[in-house]
Amino acid sequence: MTLNQQRKLKTFITGLFAWTIALILFFPIFWMFITSFKTELQAISIPPSLFFEPTLDNYSEVQERSDYVHHAINSIITSFGSTILALIIAVPAAFSMAFAPGKRTKDVLLWMLSTKMLPAVGVLVPIYMICRDYGLLDSKTALVIIFTLMNLPIVVWMLFSYFKDLPKEILEAARMDGATPWDEVVKVVLPLSMGAISSTALLSIVLCWNESFWSLTLTASDAAPLTAMIASYSSPEGLFWAKLSAASTLACAPIVVFGWFCQKQLVQGLTFGAVK
Amino acid sequence: MSYLTITDLQKHYDNYHALRGINLSITEGEFVVFVGPSGCGKSTLLRTIAGLESSTGGTIELDGRDITELASSKRDLAMVFQSYALYPHMTVADNLSFALRLAKVSDAEIQEKVRSVSASLQLDALLERKPKELSGGQRQRVAIGRAIVRQPKVFLFDEPLSNLDAALRVQMRLELARLHKKLGTTMIYVTHDQVEAMTLADRVVILNAGQIEQVGTPLELYRKPNSRFVAEFIGTPKMNLIPADKITHKADELVFDLFGHTIHFPAKRIKGTQPDSTIVGIRPEHLSLVEEGGDLTGRIELVEHLGSEAYAHIQLLNDQTIIVKAAARLELKDGQEVHIKVDVDEIILFDDNNKVISVIPEEA
Ligand SMILES: Nc1ncnc2c1ncn2[C@@H]1O[C@H](COP(=O)(O)OP(=O)(O)OP(=O)(O)O)[C@@H](O)[C@H]1O
Numbered sequence: 001m002t003l004n005q006q007r008k009l010k011t012f013i014t015g016l017f018a019w020t021i022a023l024i025l026f027f028p029i030f031w032m033f034i035t036s037f038k039t040e041l042q043a044i045s046i047p048p049s050l051f052f053e054p055t056l057d058n059y060s061e062v063q064e065r066s067d068y069v070h071h072a073i074n075s076i077i078t079s080f081g082s083t084i085l086a087l088i089i090a091v092p093a094a095f096s097m098a099f100a101p102g103k104r105t106k107d108v109l110l111w112m113l114s115t116k117m118l119p120a121v122g123v124l125v126p127i128y129m130i131c132r133d134y135g136l137l138d139s140k141t142a143l144v145i146i147f148t149l150m151n152l153p154i155v156v157w158m159l160f161s162y163f164k165d166l167p168k169e170i171l172e173a174a175r176m177d178g179a180t181p182w183d184e185v186v187k188v189v190l191p192l193s194m195g196a197i198s199s200t201a202l203l204s205i206v207l208c209w210n211e212s213f214w215s216l217t218l219t220a221s222d223a224a225p226l227t228a229m230i231a232s233y234s235s236p237e238g239l240f241w242a243k244l245s246a247a248s249t250l251a252c253a254p255i256v257v258f259g260w261f262c263q264k265q266l267v268q269g270l271t272f273g274a275v276k
Numbered sequence: 277m278s279y280l281t282i283t284d285l286q287k288h289y290d291n292y293h294a295l296r297g298i299n300l301s302i303t304e305g306e307f308v309v310f311v312g313p314s315g316c317g318k319s320t321l322l323r324t325i326a327g328l329e330s331s332t333g334g335t336i337e338l339d340g341r342d343i344t345e346l347a348s349s350k351r352d353l354a355m356v357f358q359s360y361a362l363y364p365h366m367t368v369a370d371n372l373s374f375a376l377r378l379a380k381v382s383d384a385e386i387q388e389k390v391r392s393v394s395a396s397l398q399l400d401a402l403l404e405r406k407p408k409e410l411s412g413g414q415r416q417r418v419a420i421g422r423a424i425v426r427q428p429k430v431f432l433f434d435e436p437l438s439n440l441d442a443a444l445r446v447q448m449r450l451e452l453a454r455l456h457k458k459l460g461t462t463m464i465y466v467t468h469d470q471v472e473a474m475t476l477a478d479r480v481v482i483l484n485a486g487q488i489e490q491v492g493t494p495l496e497l498y499r500k501p502n503s504r505f506v507a508e509f510i511g512t513p514k515m516n517l518i519p520a521d522k523i524t525h526k527a528d529e530l531v532f533d534l535f536g537h538t539i540h541f542p543a544k545r546i547k548g549t550q551p552d553s554t555i556v557g558i559r560p561e562h563l564s565l566v567e568e569g570g571d572l573t574g575r576i577e578l579v580e581h582l583g584s585e586a587y588a589h590i591q592l593l594n595d596q597t598i599i600v601k602a603a604a605r606l607e608l609k610d611g612q613e614v615h616i617k618v619d620v621d622e623i624i625l626f627d628d629n630n631k632v633i634s635v636i637p638e639e640a
């Protein structure tokens with residue numbers, strides 16, 4: 001085999017591998033999408049029917065039974081709101097830890113990460129009671145605060161690891177050029193970090209959008225986001241696979257479209273270090 | 277009148293004493309070069325002057341003002357970094373004008389200054405490019421341009437040329453020398469390349485292990501080093517150092533015994549007490565190959581031809597190798613026995629503590 005052929009074979013094999021994984025990952029979404037156009041009967045038939053006459057009945061029924069727009073707005077407000085809040089806290093935190101680390105910075109970072117290891121149920125009762133006592137049950141405020149706390153460790157870590165890799169000399173050059181610490185952040189660090197910040201934000205938005213544990217336990221109807229809406233189709237009158245699929249498709253659609261548009265940012269952000 | 281005065285400057289890292297009492301005064305318009313081996317504290321000293329590192333003792337005064345505790349951004353110094361440290365998200369024009377914009381200079385003035393600086397550094401055609409679209413040499417010029425556009429009180433350079441290839445380095449060195457002539461601004465320049473130090477500097481500061489070893493013009497350091505460290509550090513190839521076996525004291529001269537050969541050295545050139553042992557230092561150009569006689573003999577090990585001259589590495593009878601500068605056209609064969617004449621006037625003597633104990637005779 002010539003070197004060229006070897007290279008081609010290598011590309012082919014990695015390509016095949018990547019496609020296989022991508023298809024496996026995509027299959028459940030594909031299946032959900034297909035099922036949403038079936039009748040309830042077709043949806044549970046075994047073997048599953050691949051060829052059928054698509055129907056939009058499920059969608060109209062979902063629209064009738066629950067207020068999709070209302071839940072979608074709740075999802076948007078809670079996921080964007082908590083992401084913005086998390087960034088407002090995390091950017092300065094990560095900045096100071098990256099550029100002015102103290103003896104305990106490493107410990108603080110690890111401690112923040114360790115909070116993610118605590119199972120959420122562990123704090124369910126106290127948080128539920130706090131929300132109840134402050135009248136925050138079924139409120140978007142409660143969800144925004146919980147989501148923020150939930151994602152803060154991840155957001156801080158991602159930003160920290162990006163800031164840490166920024167060449168220190170660039171900031172020193174700015175300082176020599178007469179920049180105050182505020183100028184350094186606003187005129188140098190932030191513009192350089194737009195890729196990292198937007199991909200971090202995107203990740204946080206997706207995580208909030210798909211969050212169901214807290215949304216289910218803390219909301220009933222007023223503040224219920226899309227995840228809570230989906231859940232309402234799995235109980236209590238029995239399972240309705242087709243309608244559940246339609247509701248899920250509707251719930252996924254906005255974030256998938258959003259993600260599609262941000263793809264470039266995401267890739268850029270995940271392959272950080274594009275500074276030099 | 278001293279422009280920049282450093283008094284007993286100290287710098288401690290956690291448990292490392294990096295600057296051990298630096299005293300230095302620099303006059304306005306001087307080109308001062310810090311040299312020394314890796315890790316001696318050159319960058320630390322420069323960064324402490326810049327305010328990027330805080331000192332742990334001593335004072336720094338600039339233009340009659342104590343700036344020891346002042347923030348870097350208020351010191352009115354400009355620095356050129358080894359890695360250039362250009363702002364990656366800004367165009368060349370924005371990189372050049374960043375400091376002026378921070379200082380709220382008017383747009384018209386900014387434009388005029390950027391124009392004149394970019395013209396003098398041949399950056400006109402590159403103003404709209406981002407740093408990543410520039411070659412190393414171009415980035416270097418932008419970094420220098422960014423410093424001069426501000427007209428600071430002092431320029432600080434930390435090994436600015438070390439990332440360039442040899443040819444470009446020589447060219448940029450000349451450009452820097454020209455720039456200094458034109459601007460007349462005080463410059464402090466860190467390098468470990470002693471050729472850069474010798475060619476650029478009005479005065480060279482030699483640092484060793486966090487202390488100043490010697491300060492002087494390049495020629496002073498070359499001709500009148502204070503210590504063996506300086507003598508060995510300055511000059512390529514290095515000064516030859518030959519330990520004397522025995523010293524015989526005569527009326528007005530000392531006779532060194534160099535493994536069978538003798539060298540007569542005038543006693544009045546010794547500072548202080550007459551020594552009992554010494555190391556004889558002599559530079560390659562003060563040794564010459566002679567047909568016969570001479571002061572030393574040895575065998576040629578190898579010859580380095582540089583075109584205009586040649587350096588012969590010669591093994592002496594005690595197996596020590598010394599370097600002798602020879603005319604390029606001289607026929608020299610490996611293994612050949614040669615006689616070497618020593619220019620006694622140029623000998624420098626060191627004592628056991630590596631301090632110089634001889635003086636160079638006044639030129640006739
Ligand atoms: N942040 C730091 N913490 C601890 N020690 C440091 C730190 N920075 C420098 N040092 C030590 O201080 C000494 C001087 O460092 P410096 O960078 O000034 O050397 P240099 O003369 O510039 O060397 P080079 O020619 O290699 O650049 C070194 O021994 C180094 O290990």
Ligand SMILES: [Mg+2]
Nearest residue numbers: 318319320435
């Ligand atoms: Mg250095």
